[in-house]
Amino acid sequence: MPSDEVTETQxxxxxxxxxxxxxxxxxxxSAIVLVLAVVIVHSVVxxxxxxxxxxxxxxxDERILEGLRVTLELxxxxxxxxxxxxxLLSIMRLSPNPLVSGASWLYIWFFRGTPVLVQLFFxxxxxxxxxxxxxxxxxxxxxxxxxxxxLVKPFTAAILGLGLNEGAYMAEIxxxxxxxxxxxxxxxxxxxxxxxxxxxRRIVLPQAMRVIIPPTGNETISMLKTTALASTIAVxxxxxxxxxxxxxxxxxxQLLIVVSGWYLLCTSILYVGQYYLERYFARGAxxxxxxxxxxxxxxxxxxYGHHEGGxx
Amino acid sequence: MSGPxxxxxxxxxxxxxxxxxxGITLExxxxxxxxxxxxxxxxKSTFLRCINHLEKINSGRLSxxxxxxxxxxxxxxxxELRESEVARKRAGIGMVFQHFNLFPHMTALENVTCAPIRxxxxxxxxxxxxxxxxxxxxxxxxxxxxxPAQLSxxxxxxxxxxxxxxxxxxLMLFDEPTSALDPELVGDVLEAMQQLARDGMTMIxxxxxxxxxxxxxxxxxxxxxxxxxxxxxxxxxIGHPRHERTRSFLSKVL
Numbered sequence: 252m253p254s255d256e257v258t259e260t261q262x263x264x265x266x267x268x269x270x271x272x273x274x275x276x277x278x279x280x281s282a283i284v285l286v287l288a289v290v291i292v293h294s295v296v297x298x299x300x301x302x303x304x305x306x307x308x309x310x311x312d313e314r315i316l317e318g319l320r321v322t323l324e325l326x327x328x329x330x331x332x333x334x335x336x337x338x339l340l341s342i343m344r345l346s347p348n349p350l351v352s353g354a355s356w357l358y359i360w361f362f363r364g365t366p367v368l369v370q371l372f373f374x375x376x377x378x379x380x381x382x383x384x385x386x387x388x389x390x391x392x393x394x395x396x397x398x399x400x401x402l403v404k405p406f407t408a409a410i411l412g413l414g415l416n417e418g419a420y421m422a423e424i425x426x427x428x429x430x431x432x433x434x435x436x437x438x439x440x441x442x443x444x445x446x447x448x449x450x451x452r453r454i455v456l457p458q459a460m461r462v463i464i465p466p467t468g469n470e471t472i473s474m475l476k477t478t479a480l481a482s483t484i485a486v487x488x489x490x491x492x493x494x495x496x497x498x499x500x501x502x503x504x505q506l507l508i509v510v511s512g513w514y515l516l517c518t519s520i521l522y523v524g525q526y527y528l529e530r531y532f533a534r535g536a537x538x539x540x541x542x543x544x545x546x547x548x549x550x551x552x553x554x555y556g557h558h559e560g561g562x563x
Numbered sequence: 564m565s566g567p568x569x570x571x572x573x574x575x576x577x578x579x580x581x582x583x584x585x586g587i588t589l590e591x592x593x594x595x596x597x598x599x600x601x602x603x604x605x606x607k608s609t610f611l612r613c614i615n616h617l618e619k620i621n622s623g624r625l626s627x628x629x630x631x632x633x634x635x636x637x638x639x640x641x642x643e644l645r646e647s648e649v650a651r652k653r654a655g656i657g658m659v660f661q662h663f664n665l666f667p668h669m670t671a672l673e674n675v676t677c678a679p680i681r682x683x684x685x686x687x688x689x690x691x692x693x694x695x696x697x698x699x700x701x702x703x704x705x706x707x708x709x710x711p712a713q714l715s716x717x718x719x720x721x722x723x724x725x726x727x728x729x730x731x732x733x734l735m736l737f738d739e740p741t742s743a744l745d746p747e748l749v750g751d752v753l754e755a756m757q758q759l760a761r762d763g764m765t766m767i768x769x770x771x772x773x774x775x776x777x778x779x780x781x782x783x784x785x786x787x788x789x790x791x792x793x794x795x796x797x798x799x800x801i802g803h804p805r806h807e808r809t810r811s812f813l814s815k816v817l
Binding site: 439 | 615617646647650651652653654655656657658660662664665666667668677678681682723726727730736
């Protein structure tokens with residue numbers, strides 16, 4: 252970080268005032284970007300086929316908002332399953348027991364090796380494979396009997412498909428994080444009498460978080476959009492809700508714009524959340540925390556300030 | 564006084580086919596300060612790690628305060644200790660590392676209180692009060708809220724000493740505690756260790772600080788190639804080494 256110290260200028264040699272190098276390329280590039288932006292905005296605003304009034308009309312339509320709620324629910328639950336499963340699988344993967352680590356490897360191999368859309372269909376049609384589902388002691392008494400069609404509704408199938416798939420990806424992310432923590436940390440923790448589990452929970456995982464959080468944020472953003480696949484198995488999420496509306500009024504493009512707007516808003520919020528999470532887990536790693544957006548504004552330089560240069 | 568704090572008899576340690584310890588036999592009395600000297604690769608650090616079972620020994624007997632390290636003897640059979648039992652024994656032995664290994668996501672105070680709270684289940688307030696005391700003892704009372712990255716190497720190492728002391732160990736192991744420090748920061752750490760020795764702590768110190776060994780150690784052990792070449796009072800081993808190997812090593816470091 253640059254220091255904010257301002258030393259006295261008296262008695263020091265005069266600051267250099269040189270004629271800056273001219274950058275005609277930068278001006279040209281800026282001009283091209285500006286012209287393109289004007290062209291795009293102009294066409295979007297003036298093309299009557301966009302029918303912005305229709306977009307505005309459906310933006311807060313009850314069915315759209317309900318679809319958005321389902322999308323967010325799917326995202327949160329599937330990610331929660333993915334993260335818990337990922338932590339579990341990564342710990343299994345690092346286990347000294349070859350059977351345990353092998354099982355984890357096999358899981359990851361299977362769920363990363365097949366398309367998530369196929370997995371969604373698979374869970375949706377699970378009743379064809381297992382018409383009856385019993386939950387209980389293997390080969391013993393069952394506590395829950397059920398018909399697969401009533402137990403695994405489309406929403407459940409989507410949760411299973413997305414969550415179990417996500418677990419495989421999260422496992423690799425968590426494992427990379429755990430491996431990134433210096434071995435000396437484990438030694439120190441063990442020498443203090445912490446058990447393996449305490450060491451993992453209190454010492455290794457919190458430090459691994461710095462490595463785990465950024466890709467997990469990406470995964471969450473990706474998950475938010477992947478939930479749109481659930482529309483193919485009739486889960487009434489955002490895209491499905493829009494589909495129901497445009498199948499009646501044929502305002503397909505307008506409704507897709509509505510949907511895109513909501514997705515963009517949600518991913519933008521997630522970006523901000525990810526920034527603060529990363530900042531929180533960076534404590535101790537850097538001497539000073541990076542400023543929050545508010546602090547940056549207060550300091551008088553907008554978010555672009557720290558990206559020095561640009562075109563070179 | 565009762566038996567020795569550490570007793571090693573013919574301790575062997577192999578990493579794959581590489582034999583690092585080839586029969587170490589030594590005793591550390593209670594309250595004694597022992598310095599382990601020797602070239603790198605002589606097995607000093609490995610021996611230190613064997614004492615709190617961070618490394619498993621392959622043969623021989625190693626005991627701390629009369630109890631075998633890592634095993635329980637029933638009849639003439641050795642039974643491996645469970646992880647929780649190993650952890651409990653480790654809690655009674657403090658260790659200080661060359662690269663400090665402070666927990667970077669915790670403040671100095673949290674580093675010191677972590678193990679007492681998690682392992683000994685000491686109430687949080689008591690642990691904090693005790694940690695403040697320990698930090699004051701190593702001269703870092705004002706740095707309680709600082710993260711390791713905000714401390715100098717010497718300060719980090721003193722926090723590490725306080726962290727180990729917070730578990731009220733009966734034995735302290737130091738693995739080259741000053742080797743990673745700038746020369747001008749070494750003094751503060753050695754002073755903290757000297758204070759500890761004066762307070763009667765049993766200490767085993769792997770070090771290249773000959774001044775410290777001469778002044779503070781009760782016994783100096785010279786190791787080379789996985790065996791103890793000679794041991795005795797510092798004045799004898801450092802002042803009048805009997806082995807040619809010891810002489811040549813000392814002539815390089817003194």
